Amino acid sequence: MAEDWDAEFGTEPTAVIPSFFDMAGLRSPVKEGAINGNQIFESKGSEAANFGKRCSNTFGNSTGFGGFGKQGSGDGNGFDTNSSYIFEKQPVAGFAETTTVNESEFGSRVVRGCGFGRGNRGGFPRSTPQNAIEKASGDGPPVGRGSFSARRGFANHPGDGSGFSSSCGRGGFSSTSGIRAPWNSTDSEGNNKNQAPKVTYVPPPPPEEESAIFAPYQTGINFDKYDEILVDVSGFNVPSAILTFAEAHLCETLNKNISKAGYLKPTPVQKHGVPIVLAGRDLMACAQTGSGKTAAFLLPILEMLMRGDVAASQFKELQEPEVVIVAPTRELINQIYLEARKFSFGTIIRPVVVYGGTSTGHQIRQVLQGCNVLCGTPGRLLDIISKGKVGLSKVQFLVLDEADRMLDMGFEPDMRKLVTAFDMPSKQNRQTLMFSATFPEEIQRMAADFMKTDYLFLAVGQVGGACGDVHQTILQVDQYSKRNKLIEILTNIGIERTMVFVDTKRKADFLAAFLCQENFPTTSIHGDREQREREQALGDFRSGKCPVLVATAVAARGLDIEHVQHVINFDLPSTIDEYVHRIGRTGRCGNVGKAISFFDSNTDLRIARTLVKVLSDAQQEVPTWLEEFAFAAYGTSYHNPLGKVFASVDSRKGLGGNKDFSSYEANLPVTYAGKDHEDAWE
Ligand SMILES: Nc1ncnc2c1ncn2[C@@H]1O[C@H](COP(=O)(O)OP(=O)(O)OP(=O)(O)O)[C@@H](O)[C@H]1O
Numbered sequence: 001m002a003e004d005w006d007a008e009f010g011t012e013p014t015a016v017i018p019s020f021f022d023m024a025g026l027r028s029p030v031k032e033g034a035i036n037g038n039q040i041f042e043s044k045g046s047e048a049a050n051f052g053k054r055c056s057n058t059f060g061n062s063t064g065f066g067g068f069g070k071q072g073s074g075d076g077n078g079f080d081t082n083s084s085y086i087f088e089k090q091p092v093a094g095f096a097e098t099t100t101v102n103e104s105e106f107g108s109r110v111v112r113g114c115g116f117g118r119g120n121r122g123g124f125p126r127s128t129p130q131n132a133i134e135k136a137s138g139d140g141p142p143v144g145r146g147s148f149s150a151r152r153g154f155a156n157h158p159g160d161g162s163g164f165s166s167s168c169g170r171g172g173f174s175s176t177s178g179i180r181a182p183w184n185s186t187d188s189e190g191n192n193k194n195q196a197p198k199v200t201y202v203p204p205p206p207p208e209e210e211s212a213i214f215a216p217y218q219t220g221i222n223f224d225k226y227d228e229i230l231v232d233v234s235g236f237n238v239p240s241a242i243l244t245f246a247e248a249h250l251c252e253t254l255n256k257n258i259s260k261a262g263y264l265k266p267t268p269v270q271k272h273g274v275p276i277v278l279a280g281r282d283l284m285a286c287a288q289t290g291s292g293k294t295a296a297f298l299l300p301i302l303e304m305l306m307r308g309d310v311a312a313s314q315f316k317e318l319q320e321p322e323v324v325i326v327a328p329t330r331e332l333i334n335q336i337y338l339e340a341r342k343f344s345f346g347t348i349i350r351p352v353v354v355y356g357g358t359s360t361g362h363q364i365r366q367v368l369q370g371c372n373v374l375c376g377t378p379g380r381l382l383d384i385i386s387k388g389k390v391g392l393s394k395v396q397f398l399v400l401d402e403a404d405r406m407l408d409m410g411f412e413p414d415m416r417k418l419v420t421a422f423d424m425p426s427k428q429n430r431q432t433l434m435f436s437a438t439f440p441e442e443i444q445r446m447a448a449d450f451m452k453t454d455y456l457f458l459a460v461g462q463v464g465g466a467c468g469d470v471h472q473t474i475l476q477v478d479q480y481s482k483r484n485k486l487i488e489i490l491t492n493i494g495i496e497r498t499m500v501f502v503d504t505k506r507k508a509d510f511l512a513a514f515l516c517q518e519n520f521p522t523t524s525i526h527g528d529r530e531q532r533e534r535e536q537a538l539g540d541f542r543s544g545k546c547p548v549l550v551a552t553a554v555a556a557r558g559l560d561i562e563h564v565q566h567v568i569n570f571d572l573p574s575t576i577d578e579y580v581h582r583i584g585r586t587g588r589c590g591n592v593g594k595a596i597s598f599f600d601s602n603t604d605l606r607i608a609r610t611l612v613k614v615l616s617d618a619q620q621e622v623p624t625w626l627e628e629f630a631f632a633a634y635g636t637s638y639h640n641p642l643g644k645v646f647a648s649v650d651s652r653k654g655l656g657g658n659k660d661f662s663s664y665e666a667n668l669p670v671t672y673a674g675k676d677h678e679d680a681w682e
Pocket residue numbers: 217219262263264265266267270287288289290291292293294295436437557558559560584585588589
C-alpha cells in the first residue's frame with residue numbers, strides 16, 4: 001500500500017496560527033484593572049473581527065457568518081452576559097455574530113436553543129470522513145472539531161460554504177483550523193478535501209543531557225508517611241513486597257538510574273508492584289495520585305527485558321516491540337515515555353512515543369529506528385500498527401495506564417481492537433498491567449477480560465480515595481460569582497503555580513484570556529488547541545513563565561508537574577474520580593498541596609454525596625452546607641453520579657465471599673461521556 005506520510009514534510013504551508021499569546025498581545029492595550037467582561041471581550045471581539053477578515057480574505061467566504069439567532073437566556077457558567085452583548089455590537093460584517101456564537105457556546109446556552117451547536121453544518125452529515133478519521137486515528141487535529149465535527153459546528157448554515165471553525169469565532173484563540181479546511185469537498189483533481197489535513201508538527205526532541213533526563217522531583221515532607229498507608233493485595237500466591245530497591249535485585253544500570261533519579265526508597269505501590277511484575281503476574285494496581293505508579297511498572301518491565309536478553313533495537317521496516325504502553329492523553333504518554341527513557345538510560349532498550357497531533361511520518365521514522373518500548377495514545381497507536389510498521393507478536397508486556405479512563409469513555413471497542421486484533425499475543429501469553437488511582441467496579445470487571453484470571457489486585461490506601469497530602473476546600477460559589485472569587489484567590493496565591501479546571505474547552509480559552517487581562521500570566525490546555533500550543537502551554541507552566549494553567553479534563557490525569565501548589569476547580573467535574581485525579585495534580589510525591597473547588601448548587605448537586613465521602617475519608621473538613629446538600633441529594637448515593645459503583649476493594653471480593661477469583665470473568669459494557677470527558681480520546 002502506498003504510504004503518504006513520507007510526503008508530509010515541507011508540503012503543507014504553515015497556517016497562520018494566532019497563538020494564545022499573540023492574541024493576548026493583540027488585544028492590548030488592556031484597560032488596567034478591568035474585571036468587567038465588556039472591556040475584555042470588546043477588544044477580543046474586535047480582534048476576532050480582524051482575524052475573521054484575514055480568514056475571509058483567504059477564502060472569500062465572509063458571508064457565511066451572518067444570521068445567527070439570538071441566544072437563549074440562561075446560565076453563562078460564571079461569565080456574565082454582558083460580554084456576549086458586546087460581541088453582538090461589533091460592527092464588522094459577519095464576524096461580530098461569530099464571536100457572539102462562541103460566547104454563547106461558552107455557556108450552556110448554546111445547547112439549549114440558539115440554533116447552533118450540534119447538527120449538520122453546511123450540509124455535512126455527522127459521519128463525515130473527518131469524523132471517521134478523528135475516531136479512527138484518534139489524532140484528528142482541531143480542524144475537524146472546529147470545521148466539521150458534530151460537536152460544535154454552525155448548525156444554522158446549510159450549504160453556506162463558510163468553512164470557518166469555531167476557533168475563528170472564538171476570537172482567534174486556539175487553532176486556525178478553519179483556514180486549513182475549506183468546505184469545498186473536492187479539489188480540482190476530484191480528491192476529497194474533507195480529509196483531515198496532515199499534521200506536520202514535530203515535537204522538539206527530548207533532552208540529551210543527563211542532568212535534564214534525571215532532573216529529580218523533590219520529594220516532600222510527607223514522603224515517609226506513605227509507609228503508613230494500608231496496602232491490600234488480593235489474589236493467590238502474592239509475592240512478598242520489597243522494602244528497598246536493592247531487594248528487587250535489579251541490574252546495575254537500572255539501580256544506577258534509580259539513584260540518579262533521586263529515588264532513595266520505593267513507595268508502597270513500588271514495594272508491592274515491582275515484585276508482582278517481576279514474578280510474571282498480571283496486575284491491576286490502584287494507588288493514590290502522585291505516589292509513583294509509573295516507576296512501579298517501568299522498573300520491573302525494564303528489568304525483565306534486561307534479564308531476557310532483549311535484542312538491541314535497530315533500524316527495521318517492521319518493528320516488534322516487547323512492551324506496549326497505552327495512556328489516554330498525549331501529554332501523559334509523553335511523560336511516561338520520558339520516564340522510560342530515564343530508567344532505560346545506558347541500556348540497549350529503546351523507548352519510542354507516538355501520539356496524536358504530531359506528524360505521523362516523523363513518528364513512524366522514530367519507530368523504525370528501533371523500538372523496544374512503544375508508548376502511545378490509543379488512536380495513534382492503532383494508526384501506526386495499521387500501517388504495518390509495528391508488529392505485536394513479540395509483545396511481552398501490555399500496560400494500560402489510567403486504565404479506567406481509557407475504558408470508561410465509550411472507546412472500549414478501540415481498546416479491544418488493540419488487545420485482541422492484529423498479532424497481539426493472547427492474555428495468557430503476555431503480561432497485562434493496569435494502573436490508576438481510581439478503579440470503579442464495572443471497569444474492574446471489564447478489565448478482567450484483558451487479564452489472566454489469576455491477576456493480582458493491589459490497592460494502596462482506599463481505592464478511588466483522594467491523596468491525603470492535598471488540603472481540600474469546598475466553597476459555595478454560584479456561577480456568576482466564580483470569576484471574582486477566582487481573582488480573589490489568585491491574588492492571594494501570588495505566583496505559586498496553580499491549575500484551574502473548567503468544564504469546556506471554550507471556557508478554558510475565555511477564562512485564560514480573562515486572567516491574562518487581569519494581569520495573571522496564564523496559559524491554557526485543552527483538546528482544541530494544536531499540539532504545539534499544548535506543549536508550549538505545558539512548558540510555560542512548568543517553567544513558571546505562566547504560573548496559571550487553565551485546563552479541561554485533558555490535564556486531569558497523570559500529569560506530573562513539579563511545584564504545583566494549588567488546584568482550583570472553577571467547575572466541579574461530573575464524576576468523583578475526575579475530582580480525585582484533578583486535585584492529584586498537587587500534593588505529589590510527599591509534597592503538600594491545596595485544592596479549592598467552587599460548588600454551585602445549581603449544577604453540582606449530583607456530586608455532593610460522593611464529595612462528602614471523599615472529603616471525610618481523607619480527613620478533610622466537610623462544610624455543613626455541603627452535608628445538607630448531600631443529604632438532600634435524593635436519588636444519588638455513594639456511587640459515581642453516572643451510575644458506576646465505587647470500588648473500595650478488588651471487585652472479585654464482592655462475589656458472595658467466593659474466594660475463587662479465577663472463576664470470575666464478568667463483562668459489563670460501560671459507556672458514558674460526562675461533560676468532563678469532552679476532551680476524550682486522543
Ligand atoms: N521512590 C520514589 N522516590 C522519589 N520520587 C519518586 C519515587 N517514585 C516516584 N517518584 C516521583 O514522584 C512523582 C510522581 O510519580 P508518578 O507520576 O509515577 O505518580 P502516579 O502515581 O503515576 O500519579 P498519577 O496518579 O497522578 O498518575 C514523579 O515525579 C516521580 O519521579
